[in-house]
Amino acid sequence: MGRSPCCEKEAGLKKGPWTPEEDQKLLAFIEQHGHGCWRSLPAKAGLRRCGKSCRLRWTNYLRPDIKRGKFTIQEEQTIIQLHALLGNRWSSIATHLPKRTDNEIKNYWNTHLKKRLAKMGIDPVTHKPRANAGASSGAGAGNNAGARYRAAAHLNHTEQWENARLEAEARLAREANLRALASTPVSPVNTPGAKVRVCFYYRARSS
DNA sequence: AAGAATGGCAACCGCCGTGAA
DNA sequence: ATTCACGGCGGTTGCCATTCT
Numbered sequence: 209m210g211r212s213p214c215c216e217k218e219a220g221l222k223k224g225p226w227t228p229e230e231d232q233k234l235l236a237f238i239e240q241h242g243h244g245c246w247r248s249l250p251a252k253a254g255l256r257r258c259g260k261s262c263r264l265r266w267t268n269y270l271r272p273d274i275k276r277g278k279f280t281i282q283e284e285q286t287i288i289q290l291h292a293l294l295g296n297r298w299s300s301i302a303t304h305l306p307k308r309t310d311n312e313i314k315n316y317w318n319t320h321l322k323k324r325l326a327k328m329g330i331d332p333v334t335h336k337p338r339a340n341a342g343a344s345s346g347a348g349a350g351n352n353a354g355a356r357y358r359a360a361a362h363l364n365h366t367e368q369w370e371n372a373r374l375e376a377e378a379r380l381a382r383e384a385n386l387r388a389l390a391s392t393p394v395s396p397v398n399t400p401g402a403k404v405r406v407c408f409y410y411r412a413r414s415s
Numbered sequence: 416a417a418g419a420a421t422g423g424c425a426a427c428c429g430c431c432g433t434g435a436a
Numbered sequence: 437a438t439t440c441a442c443g444g445c446g447g448t449t450g451c452c453a454t455t456c457t
Contacts, residue, residue: 225425
């Protein structure tokens with residue numbers, strides 16, 4: 209039973225980058241009325257966009273509580289720790305970084321953190337040391353001191369990440385307990401319905 | 416200086432879960 | 437019990453900016 213696409217190919221529906229005028233319209237409308245039903249919002253706000261596009265623009269860019277700009281070391285650590293625990297569940301990760309959007313975190317992971325971990329010889333999917341770590345890091349074959357240094361550094365990093373991971377695990381467990389005690393709604397981390405699509409794919413850029 | 420390659424990020428696509436009818 | 441609409445999510449793409457050759 210196929211679902212029709214959420215955004216019908218309606219004539220005149222605009223796609224692509226948002227203009228400042230569109231941003232202004234969306235912002236003004238939501239500030240005045242709240243977003244309500246996203247589907248009907250564009251018509252009410254005078255936008256020629258689909259509701260989904262409006263929602264995305266709002267949640268990823270226009271929301272006033274979004275922190276933009278460079279991620280701090282602490283934020284990076286949190287992302288790495290949570291990714292080790294949760295995999296690519298960006299929305300869950302984002303709940304622990306309240307001012308960052310899942311899209312931003314996902315982008316940051318794919319463009320920065322993933323590469324950094326790989327460079328350190330850590331598999332960005334499993335967060336465990338790679339068996340052949342360092343073999344492809346461009347190490348000069350005859351440089352033993354360099355190799356020793358890299359090996360030590362690698363062990364050091366591995367240890368660091370593992371500790372961080374355990375810390376995060378403990379913290380999340382504590383938080384879960386507190387939530388259970390307070391009988392508040394379970395967090396996305398433990399929500400049964402939360403998507404567990406851990407399989408990871410990263411588009412290899414064609415060169 | 417110019418073109419190619421790469422990086423970074425905003426936005427789109429399609430699937431899934433949920434709740435209402 | 438089934439269908440449908442909607443919101444939400446993760447994966448992917450496309451474009452602009454920056455760096456490299």
